[in-house]
Amino acid sequence: MDFPTRFDVIVIGGGHAGTEAALAAARMGSQTLLLTHNIETLGQMSCNPAIGGIGKSHLVKEIDALGGAMAKATDHAGIQFRVLNSRKGPAVRATRAQADRVLYKAAIREILENQPNLMLFQQAADDLIVENDRVTGVVTNTGIRFNAKTVVLTTGTFLGGVIHIGMQNHAGGRAGDAPANALAKRLRELPFNVGRLKTGTPPRIDARSVDFFVMEEQWGDNPTPVMSFMGSRDQHPEQVCCYVTRTTAETHDIIRSGFDRSPMFAGEIEGIGPRYCPSIEDKVNRFADKDSHQIFVEPEGLNTHELYPNGISTSLPFDIQLAAVRSIPGFENAHITRPGYAIEYDYLNPQDLRHTLETKFIGGLYFAGQINGTTGYEEAGAQGLLAGLNASLQAQDKEPWYPRRDEAYIGVLVDDLITMGTSEPYRMFTSRAEYRLILREDNADLRLTEAGHHLGLVDDERWRRFNDKREAIVAERQRLETTRIHPKTDQSAIADGYLKQPMARDNTLAELLRRPEISYAEIAEIGGDRAGADAVEQQVEIEIKYEGYISRQADEIDRLRRNEETRLPDDFDFDAVGGLSNEIRQKLKEVRPETIAQASRIQGVTPAAVSQLLVHLKKRD
Numbered sequence: 001m002d003f004p005t006r007f008d009v010i011v012i013g014g015g016h017a018g019t020e021a022a023l024a025a026a027r028m029g030s031q032t033l034l035l036t037h038n039i040e041t042l043g044q045m046s047c048n049p050a051i052g053g054i055g056k057s058h059l060v061k062e063i064d065a066l067g068g069a070m071a072k073a074t075d076h077a078g079i080q081f082r083v084l085n086s087r088k089g090p091a092v093r094a095t096r097a098q099a100d101r102v103l104y105k106a107a108i109r110e111i112l113e114n115q116p117n118l119m120l121f122q123q124a125a126d127d128l129i130v131e132n133d134r135v136t137g138v139v140t141n142t143g144i145r146f147n148a149k150t151v152v153l154t155t156g157t158f159l160g161g162v163i164h165i166g167m168q169n170h171a172g173g174r175a176g177d178a179p180a181n182a183l184a185k186r187l188r189e190l191p192f193n194v195g196r197l198k199t200g201t202p203p204r205i206d207a208r209s210v211d212f213f214v215m216e217e218q219w220g221d222n223p224t225p226v227m228s229f230m231g232s233r234d235q236h237p238e239q240v241c242c243y244v245t246r247t248t249a250e251t252h253d254i255i256r257s258g259f260d261r262s263p264m265f266a267g268e269i270e271g272i273g274p275r276y277c278p279s280i281e282d283k284v285n286r287f288a289d290k291d292s293h294q295i296f297v298e299p300e301g302l303n304t305h306e307l308y309p310n311g312i313s314t315s316l317p318f319d320i321q322l323a324a325v326r327s328i329p330g331f332e333n334a335h336i337t338r339p340g341y342a343i344e345y346d347y348l349n350p351q352d353l354r355h356t357l358e359t360k361f362i363g364g365l366y367f368a369g370q371i372n373g374t375t376g377y378e379e380a381g382a383q384g385l386l387a388g389l390n391a392s393l394q395a396q397d398k399e400p401w402y403p404r405r406d407e408a409y410i411g412v413l414v415d416d417l418i419t420m421g422t423s424e425p426y427r428m429f430t431s432r433a434e435y436r437l438i439l440r441e442d443n444a445d446l447r448l449t450e451a452g453h454h455l456g457l458v459d460d461e462r463w464r465r466f467n468d469k470r471e472a473i474v475a476e477r478q479r480l481e482t483t484r485i486h487p488k489t490d491q492s493a494i495a496d497g498y499l500k501q502p503m504a505r506d507n508t509l510a511e512l513l514r515r516p517e518i519s520y521a522e523i524a525e526i527g528g529d530r531a532g533a534d535a536v537e538q539q540v541e542i543e544i545k546y547e548g549y550i551s552r553q554a555d556e557i558d559r560l561r562r563n564e565e566t567r568l569p570d571d572f573d574f575d576a577v578g579g580l581s582n583e584i585r586q587k588l589k590e591v592r593p594e595t596i597a598q599a600s601r602i603q604g605v606t607p608a609a610v611s612q613l614l615v616h617l618k619k620r621d
C-alpha cells in the first residue's frame with residue numbers, strides 16, 4: 001500500500017519544540033514526519049497564552065531570524081504587545097505579547113500544513129527502534145513502524161505525567177490529554193538519566209463573573225511592537241486591555257488553611273518546580289511576611305470569556321482554590337471554569353546531550369524542549385529549531401551547526417543545559433548571557449539570518465529583506481559618520497538646543513549621537529534627514545551609542561574564541577591527563593565537554609586543569 005513510512009527525519013510531539021523542529025528539518029529539504037498525539041493540539045499553549053518577556057523574546061527573535069514560526073504566529077495572534085524594560089539599556093529590553101490561544105494554534109497549524117516536505121500523522125509514539133546504538137525508527141501505539149535516519153523527541157510534560165489537584169491525582173500529559181507512559185518506560189530502559197520535575201497552572205476564570213472596575217487597567221504599548229522581523233502591525237488582531245489585582249491577607253489565610261492538603265507540602269509531589277514561577281502556596285509559605293502578591297488578569301482570547309490570572313498557579317484542593325480566588329478584589333463572585341493543577345513528569349538529564357542536542361548514547365536521536373528540563377514555550381521552540389536543523393544536517397550527511405554563547409541565546413541555553421545539567425526547570429534570563437550587549441533582541445537577525453540562509457532555513461523573501469536592511473544600516477551609519485555640523489550654522493543652533501555642552505568645534509552627527517543626552521530622533525532634526533525605517537534607525541542608534549561597550553565585549557569574545565574552537569575529541573581519555581584532581585577528572589568524565597571552553601565552564605574546573613587539558617591535547621596531536 002502507498003503509505004509513506006520512510007523519512008529522513010521523524011519528530012515526535014507537536015508542541016513548541018516539535019513544531020519548530022519539524023519545520024526546520026523540512027525547510028532544509030529533509031523529508032520529515034511530525035508524529036503527534038493529536039493534530040488538534042498542534043502548537044497548543046499548555047499554560048499562559050503569552051509569548052516573549054525578558055530573556056524569552058530574545059529566543060523568539062532568534063528563532064525568527066532562522067526562519068522559524070513562533071514570532072510569525074505571535075504577530076497573527078497577539079492581542080496585547082508591550083516592550084518590557086523600555087527605559088533600561090537595549091540589552092535587557094524585551095517584547096512580550098499576550099496571545100489569543102485559538103489564533104496562535106491556527107497560525108501554527110497553517111504554517112505546518114503549508115510547509116513542503118512535511119507530513120503530519122496523529123498517533124502516539126510508543127517505542128523507538130534502536131539498532132547498534134543508533135535510532136532507526138519509531139513504533140506507534142497501533143504498531144505502525146516508521147523509519148528515519150534521525151529522530152527528534154519533544155514530548156514536553158507527557159512522559160509519565162501525573163496531574164495533582166489537592167490530594168487527588170491521575171495520569172495525564174496535561175489537562176485533557178493522556179500521558180506518554182509506554183515511551184517513558186522505554187526511555188527508562190535506555191541508558192539515560194531520568195528525573196522528575198513539576199510545573200503548575202492557575203485556575204481559569206469567567207470574565208462575566210469579574211468586577212474589573214476595582215482593578216487597575218493595563219494597556220499595551222502604542223505604537224504596537226512587532227515580534228517577527230518579517231511582521232507588521234497590520235497583521236495584529238484587535239488589541240485588548242489586561243488588568244492588575246492583588247491577593248489579600250484573607251487570601252493568604254485561606255491558602256494556609258489548605259497546606260495540610262497540598263500535594264506539594266504533603267510530599268505527594270517529588271519533582272522540583274520552576275523557581276521563578278512558583279505556585280501561590282509556595283509564595284505564601286516562603287514569603288510569610290508579605291501580605292499581598294500581584295496578579296495580572298490576562299484574557300485567553302478574543303472569542304472567549306476565559307481569563308488567565310497570572311500569579312496564582314496552584315495545586316491546592318478545589319474548595320481552597322475557590323475560596324482563595326473569591327477573596328481577591330474583583331473576583332468576589334468569580335466562576336472558575338477550570339481548576340488549577342500541578343503536573344509531574346519525567347525529564348532527561350541534558351548532560352547526556354551534545355551541543356546539537358543529539359544524545360551521546362544513541363546516534364541520530366535528538367531531544368528538545370521540556371524533556372530536557374527547561375520550562376517555557378520559547379526555550380522549547382529554540383531547542384526544537386536547533387535539534388531539527390541538526391537532525392536534518394545529519395540525515396543529509398552534513399556537518400552539524402550550533403551557535404556559540406557569544407552568538408545567540410540559543411547557544412547560551414544549550415551550553416548551560418549540557419554543561420551544568422539542571423535539577424529544576426530552567427528558564428532563560430538575560431543575566432545568563434555574559435555577552436548580553438551583543439546578544440540583543442533587536443539584532444537577532446544580524447547575528448543569525450546569514451547562517452540561517454547558508455543552512456537553508458531562511459527563504460528568499462526574508463533573505464532579500466534582511467539584505468536591504470543590512471545595507472540601509474551601513475549606509476545610514478556612513479551618513480552619520482561623515483555628515484559634519486559646523487559651529488555657527490543653523491544646524492549647530494538646533495544641536496545646541498539639545499546638548500548639555502554646546503558644540504565648540506565641528507562635529508559629525510555620529511559624534512553628537514554618542515552623547516548620552518541626545519537621541520536619533522533629535523539627530524534627524526539637526527541633520528534634516530533620517531533613515532526612515534524604524535528598525536534601521538534603532539540599530540544605528542544602538543550601535544553608535546554603545547559602540548565602546550560593544551567593541552570591548554567583541555574583543556573579549558575574540559580572546560576566548562580559541563578555546564571555543566579547540567575541540568576535545570569524543571575519544572579523549574580524561575584518565576590519561578596528568579595533574580587533575582579526582583574530583584575534576586570525575587566531573588569532566590561525567591560531562592564529556594566538546595571544547596576546551598565548555599570544559600572551563602564546568603563548575604569546579606580550575607584554570608590549571610584547563611592548562612593540563614591543553615597540554616595533553618597537544619601531546620596527543
Ligand code: FAD
Pocket residue numbers: 012013014015016017018035036037038041042044045046047048123124125126154155156157158159173174175177180183199200201274277313341342343368369370371374375376377380381
Ligand atoms: P509540549 O508543549 O508539552 O508538547 C509536547 C507534545 O508532544 C504534545 O503535542 C504531545 O501531545 C506530544 N507528545 C508527547 N508524547 C508523545 C508521544 N509519545 N507520541 C506522540 N506525541 C507525543 N511554562 C512556563 O514557562 N511557565 C509556566 O508557568 C508553565 N506552567 C505550565 C503548567 C502546566 C500545567 C503545563 C502542562 C505546562 C506549563 N508550562 C509552563 C510549560 C510549557 O507548557 C512548556 O514549557 C512548553 O509547552 C514545552 O514545549 P514542548 O514542545 O517541550 O512540549
